[in-house]
Amino acid sequence: MKLDAKIPAGNLADKWTEHKVHLKLVNPANKRKYHIIVVGTGLAGASASASLGELGYNVSTFCFQDSGRRAHSIAAQGGINAAKNYQNDGDSIFRLFYDTVKGGDFRAREGNVHRLAELSVNIIDQSVALGVPFAREYGGYLDNRSFGGAQVSRTFYARGQTGQQLLLGAYSAMSRQAALGTVKMYERYEMLDLVVIDGIARGIVTRNMITGKIESFTADAVVLATGGYGNVYYLSTNAKGSNATAIWRAHKKGALFANPCFVQIHPTCIPVSGDHQSKLTLMSESLRNDGRVWVPKQKGDTRKPEDVPEEERDYFLERKYPSFGNLVPRDVASRNSKMVCDEGRGVGKSKQAVYLDFRDSIKRLGKAKIEERYGNLFQMYEQITDENPYITPMRIYPAIHYTMGGLWVDYDLMSNVPGLFVLGEANFSDHGANRLGASALMQGLADGYFVIPNTMGGYLGSGGIEKVTIEHPAFKDAEAKVKQQISQLLSINGKHSVDHYHKALGKIMWDRVGMARDAEGLNKAIADIKALREDFWKNVKVLGSGEELNQSLEKAGRVIDFLELGELLAKDALHRNESCGGHFRAEYQTEENEARRDDENFSYAAAWEYTGENNEPVMHKEQLTFENIQLASRSYK
């Protein structure tokens, strides 16, 4: 299989404009004859539904939540990047492009990232037009803050609820189309399979989560915008329902899965408090604008943080990275927090935490200003920990947050299966080996508002898509397999709950495929995951029936997919003999414990092909070429 990313030729800055000119169009009167399925209603899915519906396509949109407004984009806190240069601080589209490629440790495509940077400015305009109440200065102009990995202030925000406000904007635009009849909403529906006919994506099989009914839907194109797979680690900042089932089952139907080992571990999350822990809560990266990260210089220092004098504190990020300080990118901050904890200088009961301290900012700006900027985050922290961060520094520790890997897509965001498009976190395309803060919202909305309405026309306008019905054997076969899996899950009636397996998988993943990986641990993880998966199919216990709302059954289907995906993730990590971005292999580090990248051998995206149960996946390489950026070792010192 030859992977062709179809990056348009020509100057970097002209590629997207040129490409749009040459894309095929669909006549306005013909658009309603095309049926497009969108799965997922986060930023990417809601904005895609809205923009495709607005163009006149006949759109059906599915989500597993009870409302499209609840998709996990809602929880994004800190902000969204855009190269507006409203601050006059030297920002530009090229600089945002450069920061993103560098932040991704040179494992993303130049063409895609430049387009993302170009579109960033339109996103802010569009969102304001839809009523997103971004923070404003007293003169009425939009305000900005800084995020990690950048030396300019380009992050737009709505308090600590930027994701919520952007999603409600996209959700309202989608609702408007639903009212106009161009978008039909299917809530509490879960996609359980992709249907491929003659090599082309032609529809999906779903389960109605209230009645349990298995249904098929045909389409001329399928858009997956179902988010990332961070919950393969069980504990993550993702929502409990976030899952990889849609992309994993599409993978098993032929879509390549690229760079699964590129997982982002966010440095500032509230630490684990016990075995009952069901999820981890993020404290926005924006807090590192005003909070200082430190641990005591002495090992095993048990004093209260406020009793540790200034000269006995180690502000380790400021010390090691004077130019970026507390605002180094997430992978760098996470790894350094882990290192000081491994040295025995961690704080709190578990010793698996570092301080994020606002004392100096409160002194400088006053409590009121800090409250205006981060009030809801401070309140959230206090609810969980019973400590007041205005007085006692926050305790934070890294946690799984985002997945840069995902289904492989070309420049048009189409997978290697024609007619299957993948948007937002679900694809692999823009963030390389590490995503910069405030860039996920940017990518989700760029893909949905501005990329897909163009490239969808290019695909459908090329013609050649024949009509199919759900009577086609491919649909019947997919339905039968889905039903068979459900009845199998319900019939095992073994010893352990679904959560038991999910937690066990999470532990393997976090211990051996987490912040620091090595070949020995990865090999062990691969063997352990296999064994766990076999045990699942013998001993899982799923009560109830398939013909009703059954949350255990829903989880069981997702966990079995995680049990397969986890293995691929570990295999990808094992093959990549270098350290880059979120992927840190202990064998490949410099004397200063920084990541050692290997551009000569690993400057490619690894796109894995599913070859059947118990068969080894086959890797296809997409070589990355850098024509506008000099590959450099990534320094934030």
Add this chain to the structure above:
Amino acid sequence: MNLTLHIWRQKNSQDSGKFVTYQAKDVLEDMSFLEMMDVLNEELIAKGQEPVAFDHDCREGICGSCSLYINGRAHGPKQGITACQLHMRSFKDGDTIYIEPWRARAFPVIKDLIVDRTAFDRITRAGGYISARIGSAQDANAILIDHDTAESAMDAAACIGCGACVAACKNASAMLFVSAKISHLSQLPQGKPEREARALGMIAQMDKEGFGACTNTGACEAECPKEIKITHIARLNREYLRASVK
């Protein structure tokens, strides 16, 4: 701590439903309320009993999925948080806790503690948006919005659509939810052109869904996890009146 739980169990929308009593043992105060429910469910599964179904997703107070009526209060005893943010340190050993779904005609029970809130989506479709064609927007700074207006719009926009206001209201009124959206959009210059159609459309749909009338008791404001103010209802009334006489 050990607790006695009385939890509403209802097989489906046709079932009449009833309280079932469970004993929760060795609950830790650092657990969230939903984690206490997770532990209970694991015990039920081990005993071969069906776990309690309840809606939840982000577990950090922003998605609006969780919808538990705890000891007679939407989202439980603490002010300004959702049930998923409630921690067991708010309870003490020996406590008895009643856990029910939202109760409102417009929110029919689907199973156990899960209700159908799609009425809120239908209200949003009836005008809770600004018609701004994608790709047509001018520069974001072209229309200035003063700081206080933006902040005030944000106060209203913070609504998470959980439905606690309806559950708390003796009339099961959705006025706080509707007013939050109306107030958010009508304060912004971008939202003004459609303000009349929005107010009329959303109110008509609200009535159609079977939500009750507002009698200004303020229970919604008291129980709103995002502390949305009842003054937005006053603004909604003004918007509605303005639209009606135009």
